[in-house]
Amino acid sequence: MCTVSYLPGQSGFILTSSRDEKITRPIARLSGPVIIHDREVTFPQDPLGQGTWIASSNTRTVCLLNGAFKNHQPRPPYKYSRGLVVLHAFDYFTIQSFAHHYDFSGLEPFTLLLVEVGELLVLHWDGSQLLITEKDASRKHIWSSVTLYQPDIIAKREKWFSDWIISTNNLSLDNIRKFHLTAGDGDPENAVRMRRDNLYATVSLTSVVRSGTHMEMTYEDLIHAEPATRSLLQHHVSN
Template sequence: MCTVSYLPGQSGFILTSSRDEKITRPIARLSDPVMIHDREVTFPQDPLGQGTWIASSCTRTVCLLNGAFKAHRPKPPYKHSRGLVVLDAFDYFSPQNFAENYNFNGLEPFTLLLFEIGELLVLRWDGHKLFISEKDASQKHIWSSATLYSPDIIRKRREWFNHWISSTDELSLGSIRKFHLTAGDGDPENAIRMRRDNLYETVSLTSVVRSGTEMEMIYEDLIYSETTYKTLSQSYVSN
């Protein structure tokens, strides 16, 4: 699932995630902030796995995409939902500490994006080995799930993103959310807002806006056209 874009800013960033899921999956809801290892964290909670695909505190944001480098054949049973890994990442002192000490064995392949004050870490778990890479947090990025999109389609989507960057007048929250809702070439199966075989579609759009010591999460349920906002300020995060 998921297409994720990242736009850096002077004092933060805008991270936006399109959730591509089975239309039969239960609807997620944006949670009230919860305490995880002395951090207030907010996230849309998946009723099925009790985890999430995107969560944020004032200092750390974690985002999940299914699959690592290529599509894989599921081999259940797995230890637990990949969505719980997103929340587990807040139990660690730093993203690097999480990558070095978390037990990934028994989990289905995934890609995890971890953002923390000038740092962007990408973890890819292929079911056997963890691959860690650092990305330039001052540059713009886009990722697409390897389970739903072939390498050729992923490249094409990156081209749409780069064209949008070069042709838009303002890289704002409104403009990137519009990109997530409208970008494509007429093929609904691979558009950024996708629909495939009456089975999968983009069911929600979530943005994390980080500015200084504040974080706002905007969660839009595209099925029921409902939008929810949550704001966290470092001033009331327990240390």
């Protein structure tokens, strides 16, 4: 359950994910590089499902939001955690191949963002059908999880994002992280850094910065104040 922003750059992008979760969920920590299908992949690992909501190699970034088009009623048992799908995406040579050949059946609804330089793919799985949408990777985007936010709130958050873009002269990592931590209108339940009683809150903030052949992931646990950063350098550019 997340809010995700995407900012294009001249030689890459910045993708930032606010993770909205139950406060009581076990702490996720940033992994060292894990080899998946000959790729070094970095991600914060969820101790419950052993998966993640965001992962990145030097050439690919994958990010998960719960829900597809509208809030749904969970109907377990499911085949496995949606967080594992994020890691499975690195088993495929291209994101298009993953989108067209992966078996999504038996999984709870979700939205998946797949980013490679010059390509941005959005997959919506509603539990029975898959919708694949190609987004303009040269434009700025924001998404909010439909399991936590009603359509009018999602539209309001998109307005905050567009207003922030107009008002800032520097679309930097520090500034987009500040947006994720401060944007809102005084309603803590629907602010980008949200909190709903003592049940749900924005528990972490993760950014992936891709610049040329370099990828850096910055992860901050907002509940326990545990920041971490990992960098990967691509020696052989394949895209």
